[in-house]
Amino acid sequence: MTGSATEGIKTVLHPVSDLAKAKPVYAALLGVEPSADAAYYVGFDAAGQHIGLVPGGGPQAMTSPVTYWHVPDIEAKLAEVTVAGATVKDPVRDVGGGRLVATVTDPDGNVLGLLQDR
Incomplete structure (x- = not known):
């Protein structure tokens, strides 16, 4: 197996049905305002992690959160x-x-x- 200090879970994307309703919940949970805020994606950077909200699961049709290893x-x-x-x-x-x-x-x-x- 290979691995390095640069690899790791740093990004988790969550499909949401209503971006406007989900955004304040995640802002309160993470204690930060979005670092990216668009109709197709809202992202938050908190404690070295990136949490993204994807309306309707996006083009990849996500039905549950997806964790991304960098x-x-x-x-x-x-x-x-x-x-x-x-x-x-x-x-x-x-x-x-x-x-x-x-x-x-x-x-x-x-x-x-x-x-x-x-």
């Missing part, structure tokens, strides 16, 4: 976890600013995210 080489990690038994759900794609994301499912169907910043 990795230095997304292609290498994707290959490693698929060899270990994960199945690619959403292949690597650029979501803007050079940030790459992908999701896989574990043998029980849980969705796991991978994220690489440039």
Whole structure:
């Protein structure tokens, strides 16, 4: 197994049905105002974590929270976890600013995210 200090869970995205109702709840919970606030995504940065709210589950149709592991080489990690038994759900794609994301499912169907910043 490989790993480094740069890898770790730093981002969790939550699908929400009503962004306007969810935003103040998460702001109160986290004790900070959103760092990103748009109609398609609201993000909070608190205690080294990024918590995102995705209305309607977004284009990836999330139905439950998805945890993203930040990795230095997304292609290498994707290959490693698929060899270990994960199945690619959403292949690597650029979501803007050079940030790459992908999701896989574990043998029980849980969705796991991978994220690489440039």
